[in-house]
Amino acid sequence: MARVATTTDAFNAVAEPKRRQILDVLVAGERSVNDLVTLLGLAQPQVSKHLRVLREVGLVDVRDDGRQRMYRLNGHALKPIHDWLKNYEQMWNDRFEALDDVLDDLKQTEAADGGSSK
Amino acid sequence: MARVATTTDAFNAVAEPKRRQILDVLVAGERSVNDLVTLLGLAQPQVSKHLRVLREVGLVDVRDDGRQRMYRLNGHALKPIHDWLKNYEQMWNDRFEALDDVLDDLKQTEAADGGSSK
DNA sequence: TTATTATATACCTATATAGGAATATGTCAA
């Protein structure tokens, strides 16, 4: 079997770096396809194709504006990724590293109390 | 061209749902390959293969223990994903939704002051 | 109408999977 489809969920859609770039541009606001082509230096068909994937997983919405199509970010579609990461945050959080320091201090104090002089 | 390699970064490694499942098990602590096979109901070779991908992107570390190999999570490798999401959090945060409510209220008050009676 | 601009789709190709099955490697026990 091949890989899970890119349009399966936000995880897969966002695995492609150029699609992340597109989203990063759209955070600032609505953009036409051509804007994205210019800003990212990609070929127009590939931009359209990436946008289709992003649209299929709900990461962007479109609006017709004359002959342009304005794409706009829908950040909510990223929440499942953020939610999944919740269980792991503690592993790199400053707050937890601070806690680790405290625990290390406690251990050292214990060791000192225990009598190890070296 | 095909898709970006699964071993390119955490984004791609984690796009595969079964690899996320493996990580979800490892949050609780170290596990042998067979533990994972049993807990997840997957075939042993596929588990080994998924673990290889996770190892190549630094998401897990291994330790030899007799004939077992104990795998352990390295959550730090997920931080780049979390960092990337930082720019988007505001779009689904309660705090921002609360702010939206406030802004809506303001708008309504304005409208009322403006004289729209209907 | 025709031309021009903006975007989407179709077609082609190379490539990297993920799973299944078989087998290799490695470690311990008898």
Place this chain on the structure above:
DNA sequence: TTGACATATTCCTATATAGGTATATAATAA
């Protein structure tokens, strides 16, 4: 040693991309 267990690797196949190029569709302008 031989056998049993634990894990990794190899080989095979079907499939879904991503990029390139060409073309279709759609909307405006002349």
